[in-house]
Amino acid sequence: MRIKDTLKQLSETDGPTGSEQGIAQAIYRLLEPLCDQVSIDGHFNVIGIRQGEGGEPRPRLAVMAHMDEIFLMISAVEGPFLRFRPYACDPRVLIGQEVVVLGRRRIRGVIGDRPPHLMSAQERRQMPEPTALVIDTGLDADSLAQLVRVGDYALVARTMVELLNERVAGKAFDNRASVVALLAALEELQKARHPCDVLAVANVGEEFSGVGARGIMDRLRPDLVLVLDVTFGQQPGTPKAYGFKLAGGPVVGIGPNIHPRLTESLVELCDSLEIPYALEPMPRHSGTDAVDTQVASGGAPTAVIGIPTRNLHSPVETLALKDVRRVARLVAAFAGRVDTAFLEGLRFKLPEEVQPS
Amino acid sequence: MTLLTQGFLKQLTELPGAPGDEGPVRDFLARTIRPLVDDLWVDHIGNLFALRRGTDLEPRRVAVLAHMDEVALFVTEIDDQGFLKVAASGGVNPRTLLGKVVQVGPEHLPGIILVPPDHFNRDPEVYRKVPEIDALVVDIGATDKENARARVKVGHRILFQTPFRLMGVDTTLHADAPLPIQGRISGKAFDDRLGCATLVALLEQAPYPFDLLAVFTTQEEVGLRGALVAGIKAQADAAFVLEGTVCDDLPGPPGEKRFPTTRLGNGPTLTQRDRSWIVHPPLLRHLLRTAQKHNIPYQFKHPNVGGTDASGFARYQGVPVAIVSTPCRYIHGPVSVADLSDFHNGIRLLSAAFADLPSLLAGETSPAALRDF
Numbered sequence: 001m002r003i004k005d006t007l008k009q010l011s012e013t014d015g016p017t018g019s020e021q022g023i024a025q026a027i028y029r030l031l032e033p034l035c036d037q038v039s040i041d042g043h044f045n046v047i048g049i050r051q052g053e054g055g056e057p058r059p060r061l062a063v064m065a066h067m068d069e070i071f072l073m074i075s076a077v078e079g080p081f082l083r084f085r086p087y088a089c090d091p092r093v094l095i096g097q098e099v100v101v102l103g104r105r106r107i108r109g110v111i112g113d114r115p116p117h118l119m120s121a122q123e124r125r126q127m128p129e130p131t132a133l134v135i136d137t138g139l140d141a142d143s144l145a146q147l148v149r150v151g152d153y154a155l156v157a158r159t160m161v162e163l164l165n166e167r168v169a170g171k172a173f174d175n176r177a178s179v180v181a182l183l184a185a186l187e188e189l190q191k192a193r194h195p196c197d198v199l200a201v202a203n204v205g206e207e208f209s210g211v212g213a214r215g216i217m218d219r220l221r222p223d224l225v226l227v228l229d230v231t232f233g234q235q236p237g238t239p240k241a242y243g244f245k246l247a248g249g250p251v252v253g254i255g256p257n258i259h260p261r262l263t264e265s266l267v268e269l270c271d272s273l274e275i276p277y278a279l280e281p282m283p284r285h286s287g288t289d290a291v292d293t294q295v296a297s298g299g300a301p302t303a304v305i306g307i308p309t310r311n312l313h314s315p316v317e318t319l320a321l322k323d324v325r326r327v328a329r330l331v332a333a334f335a336g337r338v339d340t341a342f343l344e345g346l347r348f349k350l351p352e353e354v355q356p357s
Numbered sequence: 358m359t360l361l362t363q364g365f366l367k368q369l370t371e372l373p374g375a376p377g378d379e380g381p382v383r384d385f386l387a388r389t390i391r392p393l394v395d396d397l398w399v400d401h402i403g404n405l406f407a408l409r410r411g412t413d414l415e416p417r418r419v420a421v422l423a424h425m426d427e428v429a430l431f432v433t434e435i436d437d438q439g440f441l442k443v444a445a446s447g448g449v450n451p452r453t454l455l456g457k458v459v460q461v462g463p464e465h466l467p468g469i470i471l472v473p474p475d476h477f478n479r480d481p482e483v484y485r486k487v488p489e490i491d492a493l494v495v496d497i498g499a500t501d502k503e504n505a506r507a508r509v510k511v512g513h514r515i516l517f518q519t520p521f522r523l524m525g526v527d528t529t530l531h532a533d534a535p536l537p538i539q540g541r542i543s544g545k546a547f548d549d550r551l552g553c554a555t556l557v558a559l560l561e562q563a564p565y566p567f568d569l570l571a572v573f574t575t576q577e578e579v580g581l582r583g584a585l586v587a588g589i590k591a592q593a594d595a596a597f598v599l600e601g602t603v604c605d606d607l608p609g610p611p612g613e614k615r616f617p618t619t620r621l622g623n624g625p626t627l628t629q630r631d632r633s634w635i636v637h638p639p640l641l642r643h644l645l646r647t648a649q650k651h652n653i654p655y656q657f658k659h660p661n662v663g664g665t666d667a668s669g670f671a672r673y674q675g676v677p678v679a680i681v682s683t684p685c686r687y688i689h690g691p692v693s694v695a696d697l698s699d700f701h702n703g704i705r706l707l708s709a710a711f712a713d714l715p716s717l718l719a720g721e722t723s724p725a726a727l728r729d730f
Binding site: 078079081083090092093095096097098105107108109110112113114115116117118124125126127128129131132134136137138139143147158161162163164165167169232234235236237238239242247310311312313314315316318 | 438471476496
């Protein structure tokens with residue numbers, strides 16, 4: 001699998017939160033050759049299972065990467081124009097973007113602005129509210145009314161851009177980059193042995209309600225959960241402690257949302273694999289699906305691995321392909337280590353004198 | 358066989374033509390029009406001139422101008438992390454810049470205008486502030502300063518990277534097919550590549566009774582300097598300036614009533630007066646009468662909006678000038694939208710107006726004629 005090509009394919013596939021059928025189908029096809037069994041559930045979560053080699057009962061390791069993406073939703077058809085609401089999209093990037101409206105047909109459009117020639121000084125200084133913006137499809141009012149209705153989705157149309165030094169920019173790298181890392185990890189596992197069952201999950205719903213990750217735990221019954229998601233890349237305007245160097249390797253979460261032994265274990269693995277890493281302080285929670293999985297799984301030990309990404313929640317999320325590859329290696333190596341003894345080692349130990357009988 | 362194919366407009370609008378760096382556009386236009394003209398030359402400010410001789414025995418000379426440049430950014434500094442700092446070269450709309458894909462320098466390196474994630478800045482006062490252009494940074498993927506400097510120099514131009522498209526349900530481009538008669542198009546640099554394309558179409562329909570001097574000008578967006586120079590040398594009896602002009606026929610915030618200066622689809626735009634020039638009344642009247650006679654739609658732009666090469670070209674020689682524009686939404690940003698019927702009607706209006714222009718230019722104005730105004 002070429003990481004760059006797969007990321008391009010998945011980035012350019014439509015998959016807004018709540019309408020993930022297209023991206024689910026694409027990921028299903030990619031998972032099939034790498035798993036013993038793949039299924040899509042009613043929410044369109046895609047679940048691949050690779051059976052481990054250990055004896056029964058084998059630990060069950062869920063590796064989760066959400067596949068939904070931020071989106072716009074049509075709020076009114078106003079003559080030849082469409083009003084919309086952004087969901088999780090940074091509204092400051094929308095003016096001047098090409099978009100695609102997922103109506104009865106897939107319709108291209110643009111979000112424009114008043115010409116600067118006519119703006120007041122006040123207008124020039126302040127970004128307009130997203131409610132003041134419109135999508136221009138070039139269609140007349142009648143055609144538009146037949147093709148688009150309130151509640152239809154729209155996405156920024158963006159093909160992947162290749163920058164210098166194996167860095168790329170594009171839409172929905174949050175979190176298709178992690179889906180690609182998951183696929184690449186499974187590919188590594190084809191050549192390796194892993195005692196545990198690996199449940200590879202591309203889930204829905206992260207950018208809105210978390211329904212995907214939360215709702216699936218009951219059926220998966222994982223003993224361990226690894227959540228893969230993008231995290232902030234170093235760039236002007238991002239606090240130093242929370243902006244991670246591109247090409248700086250996996251970012252391992254540390255904090256109450258993460259089982260402490262898992263953080264240690266991932267860091268040890270990075271050292272033994274000789275890949276650089278960074279620790280992301282998560283003093284409250286991780287801001288990822290791990291918040292839900294930690295609880296909904298009944299407290300299964302959870303860890304978060306991030307890929308440093310610039311311009312998060314914009315159509316030009318930017319990352320180094322090397323980091324995707326490294327996360328894949330780390331996940332594969334971790335899966336190779338998880339056995340019954342490892343799981344046993346995660347129990348919080350009570351003092352000797354109060355051991356239960 | 359027409360030159361105005363879909364592929365022609367795609368190439369013309371996608372080429373980079375920053376102010377003072379219009380080479381790629383000039384070369385492409387020169388190659389395109391060479392077979393249509395009697396002579397062709399370039400001056401030291403980069404203007405491209407092309408002469409098509411007229412059919413009259415002692416032909417007058419009419420200059421027709423369209424500018425080749427587009428608003429751009431300009432590399433001012435490469436910082437320690439390998440990011441590019443920029444300044445504006447022309448009146449680029451600062452509200453459109455965050456998170457856009459651009460092309461940098463002669464290698465057309467792809468770059469991204471960074472947008473710091475909103476997660477770290479929830480203060481609406483700060484957050485909704487339009488960033489100053491000198492606070493923006495462009496990321497070309499460089500790992501550090503040296504890495505960036507190997508590919509980019511101070512002074513390199515930065516342009517939007519936007520594909521040309523037919524809009525609507527079927528957006529498939531056929532490079533060799535003529536432009537559709539109606540429908541809408543989107544892309545970059547419609548201001549003023551649509552003017553350039555109009556001028557190419559007019560050359561294709563030549564000859565006219567007069568000598569047509571086509572002038573593809575430079576540096577319009579930074580002070581009309583190409584047109585100023587051309588106006589001094591051109592020795593024209595009259596001039597027409599072709600533009601892609603502002604169009605603001607969008608609905609505003611819900612409930613707000615607006616009075617747009619032009620509307621898409623209402624025909625080519627005539628100017629009576631803009632911020633810098635008053636159009637020559639007889640030329641304007643000639644355009645109006647031509648439109649009425651041939652039943653060509655037209656619209657007037659609000660007065661006092663924008664400025665064009667007209668004031669540059671006429672400044673030193675006082676040549677009578679008229680302005681005909683294609684209205685374009687969202688100009689001075691990454692992606693504009695125009696209506697093809699406006700574009701085609703502009704060409705129709707001009708070529709019809711050119712057919713009986715010399716009678717207008719011949720002789721002095723009699724006091725009796727003044728009563729017609």
